[in-house]
Amino acid sequence: MKDYAKYSFWLETAGDSLVPRPSLQRSSEVDVAILGGGYSGLWTAYYLLQANPGLRIAILEKEIVGFGASGRNGGWCSSRFPITPRVLEERFGADAARNLLMAMIDSVDEVGRVCSEEGIAADYRKGGILSLARGAHQLPAIRASHAAYCRLSLGVYFQLLSATECSERVRATNVQGGLYTPKGASLHPGKLVRGLAAAVEKRGAVIYENTEVTKVCPGSNARLITAAGEVRAKRAIILAGEAYLTRLRKYHRALLPMYSLISLTEPLTPAQWAEVGWQNHESLASNRLTVDYLTRTSDGRILFGSRGAPYKFGSRISDDQDVHEPTHTRVHQAVVEWFPSLKGIQFTHNWGGPVGVPRDWMPTVHFDPTSRLGIIAGYTGQGVSTSNLTGRLLATLVAADPSNLENLPFAQRRSPNWEMEPLRWLVVTYMQKAFQRIDDALEGGKPRPLDAKIAETLGRH
Ligand SMILES: Cc1cc2nc3c(=O)[nH]c(=O)nc-3n(C[C@H](O)[C@H](O)[C@H](O)COP(=O)(O)OP(=O)(O)OC[C@H]3O[C@@H](n4cnc5c(N)ncnc54)[C@H](O)[C@@H]3O)c2cc1C
Numbered sequence: 424m425k426d427y428a429k430y431s432f433w434l435e436t437a438g439d440s441l442v443p444r445p446s447l448q449r450s451s452e453v454d455v456a457i458l459g460g461g462y463s464g465l466w467t468a469y470y471l472l473q474a475n476p477g478l479r480i481a482i483l484e485k486e487i488v489g490f491g492a493s494g495r496n497g498g499w500c501s502s503r504f505p506i507t508p509r510v511l512e513e514r515f516g517a518d519a520a521r522n523l524l525m526a527m528i529d530s531v532d533e534v535g536r537v538c539s540e541e542g543i544a545a546d547y548r549k550g551g552i553l554s555l556a557r558g559a560h561q562l563p564a565i566r567a568s569h570a571a572y573c574r575l576s577l578g579v580y581f582q583l584l585s586a587t588e589c590s591e592r593v594r595a596t597n598v599q600g601g602l603y604t605p606k607g608a609s610l611h612p613g614k615l616v617r618g619l620a621a622a623v624e625k626r627g628a629v630i631y632e633n634t635e636v637t638k639v640c641p642g643s644n645a646r647l648i649t650a651a652g653e654v655r656a657k658r659a660i661i662l663a664g665e666a667y668l669t670r671l672r673k674y675h676r677a678l679l680p681m682y683s684l685i686s687l688t689e690p691l692t693p694a695q696w697a698e699v700g701w702q703n704h705e706s707l708a709s710n711r712l713t714v715d716y717l718t719r720t721s722d723g724r725i726l727f728g729s730r731g732a733p734y735k736f737g738s739r740i741s742d743d744q745d746v747h748e749p750t751h752t753r754v755h756q757a758v759v760e761w762f763p764s765l766k767g768i769q770f771t772h773n774w775g776g777p778v779g780v781p782r783d784w785m786p787t788v789h790f791d792p793t794s795r796l797g798i799i800a801g802y803t804g805q806g807v808s809t810s811n812l813t814g815r816l817l818a819t820l821v822a823a824d825p826s827n828l829e830n831l832p833f834a835q836r837r838s839p840n841w842e843m844e845p846l847r848w849l850v851v852t853y854m855q856k857a858f859q860r861i862d863d864a865l866e867g868g869k870p871r872p873l874d875a876k877i878a879e880t881l882g883r884h
Contacts, residue, residue: 427487430745431495432687432772433613438544443487443632450652453479453629455821457661458636458647460484461493462806463799464663465619466814467821469537472626474822480628481654483647485635489616491665495776496807497685497728498718499706500534501552502527502580502606505803506784506884508571515832521575523831528580528606530808533815534615535608543618545610546721550704552607553584553592556599557761560865561710565602580604593701595761607706609718612807636664639671641794659790659821661797666777668800669738676840679782679851680740682732683714683804684747684775686754688768690723698764699725712858712882714804715757724771725762727754731859732775734851737844745775778804781838784884788813789837790820797821801838803884854882 424443428435455471457464460482468480484490504511504527511520535547556562565583572581581604584592589601620630638648639660646655662668666680691699701707707717718726731750735741751773759766781787781801786809790797799817802809816828820835828834841847857878864872 425486427490430490431613431685431774431776433498433611434489434494436611437489437494437613437617439617441487444630446633447483447631447649447651447654450654451481452655452657453481454656454658455480455661456647456654456656456659457482457663458639459491459663459665459667460488460620460630460632461491461663461665462616462619462810463665463814464661465616465623466811467661467663467799467817468623468628469619469626470815470818471821472623472628474818474824476626478627478658480623482623482628482630483634483636483649483654484630484632485667487632488620488630489613491667492776492778492806493616494613495685495774496612497683497716497726498609498612498720498807499552499716500531500547500608500610500807501706501805502531502604502808503552503805504809505786505805507568508575508577509567510884511832512571512575517575519832521577524575524577526812526828526831527808530812531606531608534610534808534811537622538610538615538618541618541622543615543622545615545618547608547610548704548721549605549608550706551603551605553589553705553707554602555589555595555707555709556601557595557597557709558866559599562599564710565600569602580606590700592703592705593707594699595707596763603705609704609706610807611721636671639673639796641791641796645795656795659795659797661799661817661821663799665800665802665806666779667740668779670740675738676843677781677838678779678801679734679841679847680738680777681730681734681780682744682747682775683728683730683778684732684750684754685726685728685773686751686758686770687720687772688725688758688765689771691725691765691768695765696723699762711862712879713862717761725758725765727758729754729757730855734848734855736848738847740777744777746773747775778802778806782841783838785836785838786813786833787837788816788820788833789835790817792823798837850881854878858882
């Protein structure tokens with residue numbers, strides 16, 4: 424049996440043995456068959472069962488519940504959407520952008536509500552989100568974000584902070600200002616995903632683990648095929664495999680798997696926390712193009728995440744990419760750059776996993792009642808609360824049970840496919856390197872590289 428605890432600190436400390444549930448042994452028939460035991464599949468099942476407790480649901484998971492990003496993420500349960508407010512407004516108009524962001528804000532609370540209602544002890548803590556300008560060059564991004572929220576009449580939830588106000592919250596170096604919102608929580612991702620699985624089982628869903636779906640057959644005889652048999656679905660088959668969906672030939676270009684990597688410190692001492700501050704447990708980030716995100720865990724460690732592992736030709740996903748030494752080394756250095764008083768701190772865990780990036784950065788929530796095929800995917804690293812919203816929406820689409828969620832701009836739309844190789848590799852590799860060069864130049868006080876505008880336009884979201 425695989426040692427699933429080694430895939431992340433969160434799985435290691437989820438509080439259960441991680442022994443796989445029984446796999447599918449023979450063909451069967453249900454109302455809804457779901458590929459993927461992460462948040463997307465589980466939230467969809469949860470809301471379907473809430474609306475219709477008699478529904479027969481099977482969830483087929485290749486590994487164990489939480490093996491994917493849901494058991495490995497940074498613990499931000501955030502009101503941020505994968506697309507920035509500015510771009511949302513440009514693409515869909517002010518009203519649609521506002522409604523979507525309000526729905527994201529509600530989703531943060533909804534995750535907390537379900538945790539209390541279902542007794543999921545996921546260390547949910549509503550500390551808000553603090554986006555820091557580390558260096559004067561990051562101030563314009565923060566001000567532009569704040570202006571966009573204000574234009575959408577959401578300014579009441581977002582507060583621009585001075586450098587001094589930021590340091591009253593957290594004493595990180597080189598902070599020139601920040602944008603704070605109380606609309607965000609941090610949580611233990613492993614406890615959430617494993618607890619959610621138990622909650623849907625309690626409501627009657629059956630979860631098969633170590634059960635890989637090898638073929639997806641939509642249509643009047645919709646079914647998910649596995650080596651041991653097929654699961655026929657009278658109402659819907661749902662694909663909730665996120666980055667891993669790209670391993671099925673038909674969905675190979677639907678998303679781009681991009682690795683996000685995390686390092687975790689040992690627990691800080693009370694004296695170290697006194698130096699760092701961060702008493703309110705905000706989810707922290709700077710405004711680097713290459714992304715950084717920090718969480719104060721409930722047991723007093725610092726989680727620091729970043730992108731940086733190179734995209735692999737052909738959208739390859741493999742365990743050996745879960746750790747990328749150069750990126751983890753840079754993350755270790757970054758922790759001490761942010762908090763010099765932590766010089767010498769030990770790092771106990773390094774891990775990572777693929778996030779699913781859609782070609783247009785917009786999540787897909789689509790259900791076709793004729794083919795009975797549903798797809799829910801594409802969060803670009805912002806899926807903890809977003810998958811609650813998309814799961815609720817997909818449940819209403821499958822049940823044909825109207826709610827105001829169908830008016831959200833991602834309802835019933837699908838993203839275009841990514842380019843074929845080698846073009847995909849060339850563009851993504853260029854973008855990754857360009858973003859790193861831009862960050863390095865600006866942080867080193869050098870002028871922006873000549874191609875900065877091109878890279879930023881290509882990566883605008
Ligand atoms: C390192 C990292 C940090 C992140 N940090 C954050 C964060 O702080 N906040 C945030 O909001 N988001 C974050 N994310 C993103 C977030 O975790 C994801 O968007 C979210 O978990 C996606 O959930 P999911 O259920 O769609 O996909 P997953 O959790 O990836 O689940 C998909 C499941 O499908 C299974 N599967 C795939 N193919 C098959 C098949 N053929 N047969 C059977 N099973 C299959 C997989 O094994 C997997 O368990 C992060 C992601 C990573 C990797």
